[in-house]
Every structure is written in C-alpha cells, then in structure tokens.
Amino acid sequence: MAAQITLVQGDITEQNVDVVVNAANSSLLGGGGVDGAIHRRGGPAILAQCRELRASRYPDGLPTGQAVATTAGKLPARWVIHTVGPVYTESEDRSELLASCYRESLRVAGELGAQTVAFPAVSAGVYGWPLADAARIALTTVLNTPTRVREVRFVLFGAAALNAFSAAQRK
Numbered sequence: 654m655a656a657q658i659t660l661v662q663g664d665i666t667e668q669n670v671d672v673v674v675n676a677a678n679s680s681l682l683g684g685g686g687v688d689g690a691i692h693r694r695g696g697p698a699i700l701a702q703c704r705e706l707r708a709s710r711y712p713d714g715l716p717t718g719q720a721v722a723t724t725a726g727k728l729p730a731r732w733v734i735h736t737v738g739p740v741y742t743e744s745e746d747r748s749e750l751l752a753s754c755y756r757e758s759l760r761v762a763g764e765l766g767a768q769t770v771a772f773p774a775v776s777a778g779v780y781g782w783p784l785a786d787a788a789r790i791a792l793t794t795v796l797n798t799p800t801r802v803r804e805v806r807f808v809l810f811g812a813a814a815l816n817a818f819s820a821a822q823r824k
Contacts (some may be wrong), residue, residue, distance in 0.1 A: 655784060655798075656803060656804055657805070658795060658822070660806075660822065661713055661815075662808075663688070663809075664690070664807050664808070665687060665691070665771055665773050665810075666694040667729065668729065668730065670729075670770055670806060671728045671730060671731050671762070672758075672767045672770040673733050674732075674770060675688055675735045675736070676736065676738055678737060679715050679737050681707055681735055682700065682704070685779060686779055686808075691728070695725055695733065698724050699724060702723035705808050708718075714737075715737050718719045718749075718750040718754055719753070719757055720761045722761050730771070731763055731767070736752070739751055740780045740781060751776055751782065753787075755775070755791055755795055757771070759795070759800045759802055763800055763801045768802060768803045768804065770802050771807075772795075772806070773810070774810075776815075778787070786815060788820070789824075791807065800823065
C-alpha cells in the first residue's frame with residue numbers, strides 16, 4: 654500500500670512526525686543544510702548515536718543510498734533516519750542511488766513501526782541535484798515503494814522546492 658503524500662513548505666526540524674529523514678553526509682557527524690539543522694535542533698544525543706554507528710557498523714561512513722536510524726534527541730519526532738544522497742553530476746546517471754535513499758528510508762521507517770515520515774528534498778541542496786528531477790525521483794519512488802507508513806510529508810525549504818514538487822505531483 655502506498656503512503657499518502659503531502660507537500661509543505663517549512664522547517665523539517667519542527668515537524669511533529671514519527672520520523673524525520675536527514676539528508677546526511679557519509680560521515681554521519683553533521684554538516685550544513687538540513688543535516689546541520691537537524692543536529693543543532695536535535696542536540697547532542699543524535700551526534701552521540703551517529704558516533705556509535707561510525708565506531709561499529711559504518712567505520713568508513715554510511716554508503717550513498719543507504720539509511721540508518723538514530724534517536725531524534727530534542728526534535729518533536731521520535732527518530733531520525735539518516736540517508737546519504739548522491740552528488741549530482743551530468744557525466745553519470747546516479748538517479749538509482751537517489752531513489753534508493755527514499756526506498757531505504759521507508760524500509761527503515763517500516764522496521765521502526767513509524768506511521769508518519771518527513772522527507773527533505775534529498776540531494777537538491779548543496780549536492781546540486783536539479784529540483785525538478787529530484788522531485789520526480791522522490792515522488793515516483795515513494796509512490797512505487799510498498800510501505801506500512803501512512804503519511805509521507807515532503808517538507809520543502811523555500812518556494813522553489815515546493816513549486817518543483819507540486820509540479821511533479823501533478824504529472
């Protein structure tokens with residue numbers, strides 16, 4: 654069964670959902686954009702669990718397209734699922750890796766028993782993925798991924814991202 658998809662413009666760190674998905678870098682140790690905002694707002698508990706993951710399961714970092722859960726710390730969510738999106742390049746088609754971020758995040762959310770998941774536009778910020786294509790891949794993947802998650806909320810930072818996702822949803 655497919656999840657209900659909603660689109661909102663806003664701050665992902667303020668979403669009252671079971672899971673917030675973090676567009677992380679492979680180090681899992683924080684960064685800029687969504688990643689930095691989640692770590693700042695969520696507090697040190699998220700970083701502590703990320704450090705444990707690096708010391709145990711992911712000594713070389715979380716691979717691109719994979720997903721792993723931690724506490725949400727002080728966020729209104731219960732968990733953060735960290736996923737590493739691909740950096741966009743015209744010389745190589747990495748769209749399957751981007752789709753994998755959404756599939757794997759939904760898989761982990763299902764394992765946690767999550768009903769509501771908030772996603773950012775993975776790879777569409779500093780990783781340079783064109784918004785229209787990022788929106789198409791995100792929406793198509795979520796619609797075609799069987800999940801027990803009831804609601805997938807795309808929380809988009811800025812009107813341009815919301816417009817791109819709205820346009821992709823209408824297609």
